[in-house]
Amino acid sequence: MNTIIEFKHARKSYGDHVVIPDLNLKIEKGEFVTLIGSSGSGKTTILKMINGLIPLDAGSVYVEGKDIATEDLISLRRNIGYAIQGSGLFPHMDVEDNIAYVPNLLNKKDKQRTRKAVEKWIQVVGLERDLLDRYPDELSGGQQQRVGIARALAASPEILLMDEPFGAVDDITRHMLQDEIKRIHEQTGVTIVFVTHDIREALKLGTKVIVLEHGEIAQYDTPEAIQQAPANDYVKQLISDK
Numbered sequence: 001m002n003t004i005i006e007f008k009h010a011r012k013s014y015g016d017h018v019v020i021p022d023l024n025l026k027i028e029k030g031e032f033v034t035l036i037g038s039s040g041s042g043k044t045t046i047l048k049m050i051n052g053l054i055p056l057d058a059g060s061v062y063v064e065g066k067d068i069a070t071e072d073l074i075s076l077r078r079n080i081g082y083a084i085q086g087s088g089l090f091p092h093m094d095v096e097d098n099i100a101y102v103p104n105l106l107n108k109k110d111k112q113r114t115r116k117a118v119e120k121w122i123q124v125v126g127l128e129r130d131l132l133d134r135y136p137d138e139l140s141g142g143q144q145q146r147v148g149i150a151r152a153l154a155a156s157p158e159i160l161l162m163d164e165p166f167g168a169v170d171d172i173t174r175h176m177l178q179d180e181i182k183r184i185h186e187q188t189g190v191t192i193v194f195v196t197h198d199i200r201e202a203l204k205l206g207t208k209v210i211v212l213e214h215g216e217i218a219q220y221d222t223p224e225a226i227q228q229a230p231a232n233d234y235v236k237q238l239i240s241d242k
């Protein structure tokens, strides 16, 4: 197996509140890892440690074998897509410019290439072409979320970080987006780390699921193994809510 993300003795506190005491974790290339745990257990903190948005107090995070503390964070982030709840779109840019943002930085002179990337990704996420010149506030929540995913993928990242991306949409849209992100993962082979509150979502999407309890890994396994043999009472309780 090919490790793409690794935490070694990673630690993070805010003042005297220790959020992540000592995290050791390996994520293999091509996995879809869902990260679940109660509110405040440290899920977002772990995600933001991967793209350097939250610096560690101690320990290291490696992406593709390189310690991110010694990497240029701008080029690191170009290789790591980031999609958050509510899409995080630039409100003053239309859909096309939002999706084209990173490809434009990368292919400065090659407008044609950027245009092709935009066309490809709107199709992949199931958006109509006639939405390209709308602004984010002229889209539904589900459409905004799709644009957010297209924007994150348009840079062709090796890794896609998703922080409760479907938290703000209705149930029907959420199920559609879940099916789409699963298909996109299968199609592209991108490594995904996906934070969720919803155990059904975690089990449906993940090739591996991490259950986090107070900043520590209670269990890290396939959805099948977690359901068959929950590691402790917390995991048992969580899957009984399914």
Ligand SMILES: Nc1ncnc2c1ncn2[C@@H]1O[C@H](COP(=O)(O)OP(=O)(O)OP(=O)(O)O)[C@@H](O)[C@H]1O
Pocket (backbone or CB within 6 Å): 014, 019, 037, 038, 039, 040, 041, 042, 043, 044, 045, 046, 197
């Ligand atoms: N900038 C900050 N300053 C102080 N405390 C913080 C900061 N960011 C996060 N925390 C605290 O760290 C803990 C973990 O936060 P984190 O956002 O990682 O949790 P989470 O599992 O993603 O929670 P949720 O499911 O509610 O989004 C929480 O107790 C939170 O209040």
